[in-house]
Amino acid sequence: MLIKRRHLAVAAALLLIAVCALIVFVQASGSAGLTRPAAFLLSALAIVWLADLWRRRIDTDEHLNNAKLIVESMPGLGWATDAMGKFVYVNPSVVEYVGKRTDEFNETGRTGLEAVHPDDAERVTEAWLTSMRTGTSFQSIHRIRRADGEYRWFQAYGRPHFDAQGDILGWFGTTIDVDEKKRAEQRLAESERQLRTLIDTMPVMIWCGSPSGEPIYQNPKTLEYLGATFEEIKENNFGVVHPDDAEGFQSAWADCVERKTSLSLICRLRYKDGTHRWNRIDAAPLLGEDGEIIEWYGTNVDIEELHQTQEELRSNAERLRLMLDTLPAFVWCASPEGQPTYFNEPLMKYSGVTLEELRGVDGSGFAPMISSLVHPADAPFLRDRFEQSFKSGEPIALKYRHRLADGNYHLVDCRARVLRDRQSRLFQWYGVIVDVEDEAQAQAQLQKAQHQLELATRAASLSELSASIAHELNQPLVAVTTNSSATAQWLSATPPNIDRAKSSAKKAADAASDAAEVISRIKALFRQSGGAKYPGDINEVILEACTLLRERIAGSKCDLQTHLEPNLPNATFDKGLILQVVVNLIQNAMDAMATLNGAVRLLDIRSRFVNGKILVDVRDSGVGLQDAEKIFEPFYTTKHNGMGIGLSICRSIVGAHAGTLWASPSEPSGTVFTFALPLSGGLLNVPRRPCRIRHRRRQARSGWPFRIA
Numbered sequence: 017m018l019i020k021r022r023h024l025a026v027a028a029a030l031l032l033i034a035v036c037a038l039i040v041f042v043q044a045s046g047s048a049g050l051t052r053p054a055a056f057l058l059s060a061l062a063i064v065w066l067a068d069l070w071r072r073r074i075d076t077d078e079h080l081n082n083a084k085l086i087v088e089s090m091p092g093l094g095w096a097t098d099a100m101g102k103f104v105y106v107n108p109s110v111v112e113y114v115g116k117r118t119d120e121f122n123e124t125g126r127t128g129l130e131a132v133h134p135d136d137a138e139r140v141t142e143a144w145l146t147s148m149r150t151g152t153s154f155q156s157i158h159r160i161r162r163a164d165g166e167y168r169w170f171q172a173y174g175r176p177h178f179d180a181q182g183d184i185l186g187w188f189g190t191t192i193d194v195d196e197k198k199r200a201e202q203r204l205a206e207s208e209r210q211l212r213t214l215i216d217t218m219p220v221m222i223w224c225g226s227p228s229g230e231p232i233y234q235n236p237k238t239l240e241y242l243g244a245t246f247e248e249i250k251e252n253n254f255g256v257v258h259p260d261d262a263e264g265f266q267s268a269w270a271d272c273v274e275r276k277t278s279l280s281l282i283c284r285l286r287y288k289d290g291t292h293r294w295n296r297i298d299a300a301p302l303l304g305e306d307g308e309i310i311e312w313y314g315t316n317v318d319i320e321e322l323h324q325t326q327e328e329l330r331s332n333a334e335r336l337r338l339m340l341d342t343l344p345a346f347v348w349c350a351s352p353e354g355q356p357t358y359f360n361e362p363l364m365k366y367s368g369v370t371l372e373e374l375r376g377v378d379g380s381g382f383a384p385m386i387s388s389l390v391h392p393a394d395a396p397f398l399r400d401r402f403e404q405s406f407k408s409g410e411p412i413a414l415k416y417r418h419r420l421a422d423g424n425y426h427l428v429d430c431r432a433r434v435l436r437d438r439q440s441r442l443f444q445w446y447g448v449i450v451d452v453e454d455e456a457q458a459q460a461q462l463q464k465a466q467h468q469l470e471l472a473t474r475a476a477s478l479s480e481l482s483a484s485i486a487h488e489l490n491q492p493l494v495a496v497t498t499n500s501s502a503t504a505q506w507l508s509a510t511p512p513n514i515d516r517a518k519s520s521a522k523k524a525a526d527a528a529s530d531a532a533e534v535i536s537r538i539k540a541l542f543r544q545s546g547g548a549k550y551p552g553d554i555n556e557v558i559l560e561a562c563t564l565l566r567e568r569i570a571g572s573k574c575d576l577q578t579h580l581e582p583n584l585p586n587a588t589f590d591k592g593l594i595l596q597v598v599v600n601l602i603q604n605a606m607d608a609m610a611t612l613n614g615a616v617r618l619l620d621i622r623s624r625f626v627n628g629k630i631l632v633d634v635r636d637s638g639v640g641l642q643d644a645e646k647i648f649e650p651f652y653t654t655k656h657n658g659m660g661i662g663l664s665i666c667r668s669i670v671g672a673h674a675g676t677l678w679a680s681p682s683e684p685s686g687t688v689f690t691f692a693l694p695l696s697g698g699l700l701n702v703p704r705r706p707c708r709i710r711h712r713r714r715q716a717r718s719g720w721p722f723r724i725a
Contacts, residue, residue, distance in 0.1 A: 092109065092190040092191055092192040092193070093106070093107065093109050093110040093113060093114075093170070093190065093191040093192075094106070094107035094109065094110070094189075094190050095107070095110060095188075095189055095190070095191070096186060096187065096188050096189070097186055097187045097189075098185075098186045098187075099183070099184045099185060099186055099187075101144070101148060101187070103118050104118065104186065105118060106118050110191075112163075113160070113162055113163065114131050114160070114161070114162070114163060115163030116131075129141060131160050131161045132158055132159070132160060132161075133158060133159035133160070133161065133167050135159075136158035136159055139156070139158065140156050140158050140172075143155070143156045144156075144174075147174065147176075148184075148187075151176050151178075151184060152176075153173070153174065153175050153176075154172065154173070154174035154175075154187070154189065155171075155172065155173055155174075156171075156172045157169065157170070157171045157172075157194065157198065158170065158172070160191070168193060168195040169193075169194050169195040169197075169198035169199070170191045170192060170193055170194060170195075171191070171192050171194045172189060172190075172191040172192075173189055173190055173191075173192075174187050174188070174189030175187070175188055175189065215235050216235055216236050216237070218235070218237065219237065220237065220315050220316075220317060221234075221235065221237050221238035221241055221295075221315060221316035221317070221318075222234075222235040222237070222238065222313075222314070222315055223235065223238055223313075223314050223315075223316070224311055224312060224313055224314075225299070225311065225312035225313075225314065226311065226312070227273075227301075227308070227309035227310065227311070227312070228273065229253075229269060229270075229273050229312060230250065230253065231246070231249055231250045231253055232311070233246075234246050234249060238316065240288070241285075241287065241288060241316075241318070242256050242285065242286065242287075242288060243286075243287070243288025243289070244256070254266055255286075256285050256286045257283055257284070257285060257286075258283065258284035258285070258286070258292045260284075261283035261284050264281075264283070265281065265283050265297075268281050272299070272301075273309075276301050276303065276307070276309055277301075278298070278299065278300045278301070279297065279298065279299040279300075279314070280296075280297070280298045280299075281296075281297055282294060282295070282296050282297070282319070282323075283295065283297065285316065293318055293320040294318070294319050294320045294322075294323040295316045295317060295318055295319060295320075296316070296317045296319050297314065297315075297316050298314060298315050298317075299312050299313065299314030299315075300312070300313060300314070301313075337360075340360040340361075341360050341361040341362060343360070343362070345362075345448050345449065345450050346359075346360065346362055346363035346366055346428075346448065346449040346450070346451075347359075347360040347363065347446075347447070347448055347449075348360070348363060348432075348446075348447045348448075348449065349444060349445060349446055349447070350382065350432075350444070350445040350447070351444065351445070352406070352434070352441075352442035352443065352444070352445070353406060354382040354402060354403075354406045354445070355382070356371060356382065356385055357444075358371070359371045363449065365421065366420060366421065366451075367388075367389055367418070367419065367420070367421060368420070368421025368422075369388060369389070373388070382402055382406075383399070386398055386399050386402070388419070389418055389419050390416055390417070390418065390419070391416065391417035391418075391419070391425050393417075394416040394417050397414075397416075398414065398416050401414055405432070405434075406442075406445075409434050409436070409442050411431070411432065411433045411434075412430060412431060412432040412433075412447065413430075413431050414429075414430055415427060415428065415429050415430070415452065416428065416430065418449065418451075426451050426453035427451075427452050427453045427456045428449050428450060428451050428452060428453075429449070429450045429452045430447060430448075430449050431447065431448055432445050432446060432447030432448070433445070433446060433447075434446075492527040492528065492529075492531040493527070493531055494527075495523065495524065495526075495527030496524045496527040496528050496531070498524075499520045499521065499523040499524035499527060500520070500521075500524045502516075502517075502520035503517045503520040503521045503524065506520060548590060549588050549589055549590050549673065550588065550589075550590075550591070551586040551587070551588050551696035552586055552587065552588075552589060552591055552696075553584065553586060554584060554587055554589075554594070554623055554630050554632060554693065555580045555581075555582075555584060555623055557589075557591060557594050557595050557598055558578065558580060558598055558621055558623060558632065559578075559580075560595060561595055561598040561599045561602060562576065562578065562602075562621070564599060565599065565602055565603070568603075568606065569602075569606065569619065572606045572609070572610065572617070573617055574605075574606055574609060574617040574618070574619040575616065575617060575618050575619065576619045576621070577618065577619065577620045577621070578620075578621045578622070579620070579621070579622040579623075580621075580622070580623045581622075581623050581624045581625060584623060584624075584625055584630060585625060585630070585695050585696070586695070586696040587630045587693040587694065587695055587696055588673070588693075588694070588695075588696045589673050589693055590673070593669045593672075593673075594669070594673070594693075596666075596669065597666045597669050597670060597677075597691065598632070598634070600662050600663070600665075600666050601634040601666065601689045601691075602619070602621070602634060604662070604663070604689070605619055605634055605635070605636035605638070605687075605689075606619065606636075608636045608638030608639065608686070608687065609636050609637060609638045609686075611638075611639070612637070612638065612639075615637070616637060617636075617637060618635075618636070618637040618686075619634075619635070619636060620633070620634075620635040620636075621633065621634055621635075622635070628694075628695060629675075629692040629693065629694060629695070630692065630693045630694075630695065631690055631691070631692050632690065632691055632692075632693075633688050633689070633690050634688065634689045634690075635682050635686060635687075635688040635689075636682070636686045636687055636688075637682070637685055637686040638685070638686045638687065639685070639686075640681055640682070640685060640686060640687055641679060641681070641687050644678070644679040644680060644681075644687075647663055647679060648663050648664055648667050648677075648679075649664065663677075666691075670691045670693070673693055673694075674693075674694050675691055675692050675693040675694065676691065676692050677689070677690070677691040678690055678691075
C-alpha cells in the first residue's frame with residue numbers, strides 16, 4: 017500500500033509538471049513565433065515522455081521490491097556492499113542474528129569483521145581483499161558471533177556487480193549457517209584421525225587391496241615388519257612370501273578373488289632381517305550393492321611363537337602317545353559325564369574294540385563300555401559304582417572281570433581319578449586298568465597253601481590243646497588212683513586203719529572234684545555254660561578293654577573313637593567273659609586294618625540302648641568280609657596264624673548270656689560286629705566253690721586255660 021501511494025504521488029507530481037510545462041511552453045511559443053499546433057505537439061511529446069519515465073520507475077520499484085522480498089525471505093544472511101566494500105544493505109536475518117543494522121556495520125570501518133571469530137578474521141580479510149582486487153567471487157567458511165556471544169560456522173558467498181564498462185558497482189552475497197555440517201565434518205575428521213592413528217599404532221599388520229588384489233595401502237607396522245617400501249611391495253606383492261608357500265598363496269588368493277569370498281591361510285612371510293616367520297593372513301572383500309568387490313581389507317598376524325609352541329605341543333603329544341602305548345598298563349580317559357574320550361592302543365588291542373565302538377552310536381556314555389567289556393555278573397555293581405563316582409567325583413578303585421579280544425575274561429584292577437578345574441568343577445577322568453589275573457591265580461595258590469598250612473597248624477594246636485587237657489586231668493586222676501589204692505591198703509590192714517582209709521578216700525574224692533572242675537572249665541570254654549553273672553555297666557567293660565589294649569592300639573596306628581551312651585541301664589553278664597569278647601572283637605578289627613597302606617584306620621566303638629537291649633558296636637574301616645556268617649564257624653579264619661575258634665567262642669559266650677552276636681558291612685568300607693545283651697533281671701548264678709587242689713597255681717593263671725585267637 018505504501019508503494020502504491022508513493023507511485024500515485026510521483027504520478028501527480030509528473031502530471032503537474034507536464035501541465036505547467038505545457039502552459040509555459042504555449043506562452044513561450046506565442047512570443048517565439050511558433051504555431052499553436054506545433055506547441056501542442058511538443059507538449060504532448062513531453063507528456064508521453066514523462067509518462068514513460070513514470071512507468072519505468074514503477075517497474076524498477078516493483079523489481080526492487082520483489083528482489084527485496086526474495087532476499088529477506090532467504091534462509092541465510094543476505095547482504096550487499098558498494099564497490100568499496102561498505103554495507104549498503106543487510107536483510108533482517110543479519111540484524112536478527114548479529115544484532116546490528118546496516119549503518120552500525122559501517123560505523124567501525126571494518127565492514128562487519130568485528131563479528132567474525134578472531135581466529136578466522138585474518139583469513140576472511142585476506143580472501144575479501146583478494147576478491148575486491150581481482151573482481152572474482154568471494155567464498156569463505158568462518159565463524160560469526162551471534163548476538164548472545166555464541167559463534168557458529170557459516171559459509172559466505174559473494175559476487176561482484178559490474179557496469180557496462182566492467183567496473184564493479186557493488187557486491188551481493190549471502191551467508192548460510194553450516195554449523196552442523198562443519199561440526200559433523202570436524203567429528204568425521206576427528207574419527208578419521210583417530211582411526212588412522214589406531215591403524216598406524218596397532219600391533220597388527222593392516223592392508224587394503226584393489227578389487228583385483230593389488231596393494232593400495234599398507235600401514236606402517238606392515239612396512240616396518242617386511243622391511244620394504246609400499247612401492248616395492250606393490251611392484252612385487254608375492255615377493256615377501258616364502259618360495260615354498262608362494263604357489264599355494266597365489267592359488268588361494270586368486271580363488272578368493274574369483275569367488276569373492278574371504279581369505280584365511282597360514283604361510284611364511286619374509287621378515288625385515290631376511291628370515292621367514294609364520295603369519296596368519298585374513299582378508300575379506302567389501303562388496304557394493306551390485307555384488308562387485310570395492311576393496312579388500314586384510315590383516316597379517318605374526319604367529320611364529322604360537323606355531324613353534326604348537327609344534328612343540330604336537331611333538332610332546334606324540335611322545336606322550338608313544339609312552340602311553342608302551343606302558344605295561346591300559347590307560348583310558350573320559351569326560352566328566354563318563355563319555356570315553358581316549359583308549360590307548362594296548363587297551364584297544366587287549367579288548368578287541370575301538371574307541372568309536374565303545375562310545376556308542378549316540379554317544380551314550382560309559383554304558384556301552386560296561387556292556388561290552390565287563391563280565392555280566394560284575395556289570396551291575398560296576399555300573400552303580402561308576403555312576404556314583406561320576407556324580408560325586410570320588411576316586412574309582414575296584415576289581416572286575418574284563419573281556420579280552422578272544423572272549424575270555426581276566427581279573428583286572430581299575431583305578432581312576434578326576435581332574436578338576438580352578439572352580440573345582442569336574443574336568444576330565446583319567447584311569448588305569450592293570451591285568452591281575454596271574455596275580456590272582458598266584459594268590460589263590462598261595463591261599464590254598466596257606467589253608468593247608470593252617471590246617472596243619474590247627475592240628476598241631478589241637479595236639480597241644482589235647483596235651484594241655486591231658487596234663488590238667490593227669491594229676492587229679494593220679495591222685496584219685498593213688499588215694500584209692502591207699503584206701504584199699506588201709507582197709508586191708510589188720511586191723512583196718514579206718515581213719516587213714518577215710519583220709520585217703522577223702523583225698524581221692526577231692527582229686528575227683530578237681531578233675532570235674534577241669535572238665536567244667538573246658539565245657540565253659542566251648543559252651544560257655546558256667547560262670548557267675550551280675551548286673552553291671554557295659555561302658556565300664558569297654559573302657560577296661562581299651563585300657564588293656566592301649567599300647568597295641570597305639571602301635572597299630574589306629575584312630576580309636578568311642579561313642580558310649582551315658583546312663584545306660586545295667587545288663588547281667590559275667591564281666592570276665594564279656595571283657596574277653598570285647599577284647600577279641602577289638603583285636604580282630606585291628607587285624608582287619610593291618611594291610612591298609614596309607615588309608616585311614618578308624619576303630620569306632622559304640623554303646624546304645626535299643627528296644628530293651630544293650631547293644632555294643634565294634635566298627636573297622638578294613639577291606640570287609642565275604643561271608644558274614646561263615647566267620648562264626650569253628651576253625652574258619654581269614655588270618656594266616658589264626659585257629660578260627662575266637663569268634664565261635666565269642667558267639668557262644670554271648671549266647672550263654674541270652675544275647676546275640678552278628679556281623680554286617682560298614683559304609684563306605686569295613687565291618688561292624690554287634691552284640692546285644694538283655695537288661696539286668698537279678699542275679700542269674702552264684703559263684704561256685706573253688707577247687708582246693710592246685711588252687712594257688714590256678715590263681716596265678718588267667719581265668720581261661722588257653723587264649724582266644
